[in-house]
Amino acid sequence: MNTSRTLISDADLRRGRGKLIYRIVLGAMAVAFVLIFLFPLYWMVSGAVKSPVELAQPVPTLIPHSWHPETFVDAWKKLNIGPYLLNTAYYALGGWLLQLTVDVAAAYALSKLRPKFGNVVLGLMLASLMLPASALLVPAYLTVADVPVFGVNLLNTPWALWLPGVANAFNIYVLKRFFDQIPDDLLDAAAIDGAGRFRMLWNVVLPLSRPVLAVVSIFAIIGSWKDFLWPLLVLQDPQTQTFNVALSRLAFTGYVTTNEMFAGLAIVSIPMVIVFMVFQRSILNGLSAGALKG
Amino acid sequence: MTTLAPSVSELAPPPARTRAAGRLRRRIADNLQAYAFLSVGLVCFALFSWYPLVKGIILSFQQDNFVTDPEWVGLDNYRAVLDDPLFLTAWKNTFEFTGLALLFGFAVPFVIALVVNEFRHAKGFFRFAVYLPVMLPPIVSVLLWRFFYDPGSGLFNAVLSGVGLPTSDWTQSPKMAMISLVLVATWANMGGATIMYLAGLATIPGELYEAAELDGASVWQRIRHVTLPQMRFVLLILLLLQVIATMQVFIEPYQLTGTTNPDTITVMILIYRYAFTVNNDFGMAAAMSVLLFVVLAAFSALYVRLTRKADA
Numbered sequence: 001m002n003t004s005r006t007l008i009s010d011a012d013l014r015r016g017r018g019k020l021i022y023r024i025v026l027g028a029m030a031v032a033f034v035l036i037f038l039f040p041l042y043w044m045v046s047g048a049v050k051s052p053v054e055l056a057q058p059v060p061t062l063i064p065h066s067w068h069p070e071t072f073v074d075a076w077k078k079l080n081i082g083p084y085l086l087n088t089a090y091y092a093l094g095g096w097l098l099q100l101t102v103d104v105a106a107a108y109a110l111s112k113l114r115p116k117f118g119n120v121v122l123g124l125m126l127a128s129l130m131l132p133a134s135a136l137l138v139p140a141y142l143t144v145a146d147v148p149v150f151g152v153n154l155l156n157t158p159w160a161l162w163l164p165g166v167a168n169a170f171n172i173y174v175l176k177r178f179f180d181q182i183p184d185d186l187l188d189a190a191a192i193d194g195a196g197r198f199r200m201l202w203n204v205v206l207p208l209s210r211p212v213l214a215v216v217s218i219f220a221i222i223g224s225w226k227d228f229l230w231p232l233l234v235l236q237d238p239q240t241q242t243f244n245v246a247l248s249r250l251a252f253t254g255y256v257t258t259n260e261m262f263a264g265l266a267i268v269s270i271p272m273v274i275v276f277m278v279f280q281r282s283i284l285n286g287l288s289a290g291a292l293k294g
Numbered sequence: 295m296t297t298l299a300p301s302v303s304e305l306a307p308p309p310a311r312t313r314a315a316g317r318l319r320r321r322i323a324d325n326l327q328a329y330a331f332l333s334v335g336l337v338c339f340a341l342f343s344w345y346p347l348v349k350g351i352i353l354s355f356q357q358d359n360f361v362t363d364p365e366w367v368g369l370d371n372y373r374a375v376l377d378d379p380l381f382l383t384a385w386k387n388t389f390e391f392t393g394l395a396l397l398f399g400f401a402v403p404f405v406i407a408l409v410v411n412e413f414r415h416a417k418g419f420f421r422f423a424v425y426l427p428v429m430l431p432p433i434v435s436v437l438l439w440r441f442f443y444d445p446g447s448g449l450f451n452a453v454l455s456g457v458g459l460p461t462s463d464w465t466q467s468p469k470m471a472m473i474s475l476v477l478v479a480t481w482a483n484m485g486g487a488t489i490m491y492l493a494g495l496a497t498i499p500g501e502l503y504e505a506a507e508l509d510g511a512s513v514w515q516r517i518r519h520v521t522l523p524q525m526r527f528v529l530l531i532l533l534l535l536q537v538i539a540t541m542q543v544f545i546e547p548y549q550l551t552g553t554t555n556p557d558t559i560t561v562m563i564l565i566y567r568y569a570f571t572v573n574n575d576f577g578m579a580a581a582m583s584v585l586l587f588v589v590l591a592a593f594s595a596l597y598v599r600l601t602r603k604a605d606a
Contacts, residue, residue, distance in 0.1 A: 004496075004500050005500025005501070005503055005504055006411055006412055006495070006498075006500065006503065007408070007411070007412055007503055007513065007516055007517065007520075007521060008412050008513060009503070009504075009507065010414070013412070013414065022412075022414075025409065026413055026415060026416070029409060029410070029413075029420070030416065030419070030420075033419070033420060033423045033424065034423070036481070037423040037424060037426055037427060037481075038423055038426070040427075040438055040439075040442070040481075041426070043438075043442075043449060044434075044438055047441070055447065056446075056447050057447070058446070058447065058452065059452060059456070060447075060449060060452050102334045102335045102338065103335060105331045105332070105334070105335065106331065106332050106334075106335030106336070108331060109328045109329070109331035109332040110332070113324065113327065113328035113331060114328070115324070115325045115328035115329055115332070116325055118328070121332065121336065124339070124344065125335075125339055125343075126598070128339065128343040128344070128347075129594070129598055130591060130594040130595055130598055131343070131347060131587070131591075131594075132538060132541075132542055132586070132587065132590045132591075132594065133542065134542040134544075134562050134565070134583065134586060134590075135347075135350065135583050135584070135586055135587035135590065136343070136346045136347060136350060136583075137562075137565065137569075137583065138350065138353070138565065138569050138576055138579045138580050138583055139345075139346035139347070139349040139350035139353060139580065139583075140342060140346040141569070142346075142349065142353070142576065143341065143342060143345060143346050143349060144342075147341060148341065148345060149341075163338055163341070163342055164338070164342040164343075166334070166335065166338040166342075167335075167338040167339045167341075167342045167343040169343075172335070197327055197328075197331070222429070225431065226431055226432055228432050228433065228544070228545050229544050229545065229562075233570065243431070243433070244431050244432065244433040247433045247437065248433050248545075248548075248549060251433075251437055251440075251549070258441065261437065261441075262441070265433075265434045265437055265438060268431055268433075268434060269430050269431065269434050272429045272430065272431065273426070273429060273430075275429070276422075276425070276426065276429040280422060283425075284421055284425060284489055287486065287489050287490060287493075288489060288490065288492070288493030288496075289493075
């Protein structure tokens, strides 16, 4: 329904002068959005197919004169994009699975099983929301390099991303708040049927929690896909790097030509652009819900 | 629960003492089970959130070469950080970045959201376009803009000189460097704020505008007396979020102007330098982190308080 009233009434926008102004503003805004938000991406893709000579011209060409789609292949090979994308996908999916499993279990325990000192635990977890990531950067790096008690070095392993990723207070908070709204009666009914704690989680809580699981999943995956500073520190071995870190390293070397760099950037943009096109609604609505509830 | 499901044992009550013991055993078993569900999460929080916090504070009072035992040095690290001529530069630059980022990234998305919210057409397109850069990997937006900023063959100077305006050295010019960084960061991130503002605007009851209009309020008056008061909470939350996020700026200066350019050294860049480049001095890095934390904690605490209150 598009009838809810906003700042300016439908009637004002439909009448003579209002209609004219509305059309002008709408058109100007559309042009501005295309220029500001979409044109740079066109520039990236079209820059990739231009020749290096054409790219270096002081007056740029809007439409490529020469056409070199093979640049994408060159960039793929020279920048070694395949393995770096694979690394990143592996870290993102593994981290997502781990976060979902561990944080759902923890939030379920805090929300429904309510053990002694559960509130203290929750408070301590939420307190870390107040810790800006950067404040923990250096000590967290040293921790990962020599994990206390276990005495292992996680640097250059996926665990350096996965395990700190699990300690995500935002996930716990969102999940617990959602689980809190599931009536205890439903769980009690399952208990009468002889379901254990795990069956209750699996058969009752999780099927009801699809929306919140979707939101947590999407933001976990986007978050690790975009993460830069932490992987930069803990994945210094080029073999293990994400494409973000690898491209940052290679950008300084003059190892590839400008058009190849454009092609590389375009390639690594594709996965998330597709994800956005497919899941646009859930992503934007998840964000909106976050804004309203804080 | 018991009223709903009288268990067999309750139907035929055993003697009181064994019943109490049984209940205690049940309670312990329940708690053990709950903590089993919590265990992995708890270990991860302990190791990678709580322990680093304590370690960071301790480290800021120590000199540690990671070979011999760490040595307590009192406030030496803090003194060294404060004596660093780059200390004030880094804070000044960080506040400059945050201030400029607020100017662009806080106000502009609000105006955009205000306008887009009035559109009766193509709203989906506007939401999509403004959020698209947010979905790009940060390295893509930063490197893409690096090409735009190129003083020789970059798009910006080509356009500027094409329409007869003076060109700029952008990231390489001391005056424009910081603004250049803010522009990239704003382009890459403003989608989030815009979508959240739109969500907030959508919840303002239409009757309020209706009533204001009947009272003869102009569009500006409606914005001032209806929209702004109704959006106060969302605006405040986003203001805080943005301050917290932009004060930790890293990738833009790291990639566009480098870690040694005094025009754009920020607090995070300085921490990075202390720990991972020039001096490998984790003590100084930890001291600087604690200082940044203290500044940000005030904003964070306010943010958490506000959101928790709204929740209740």
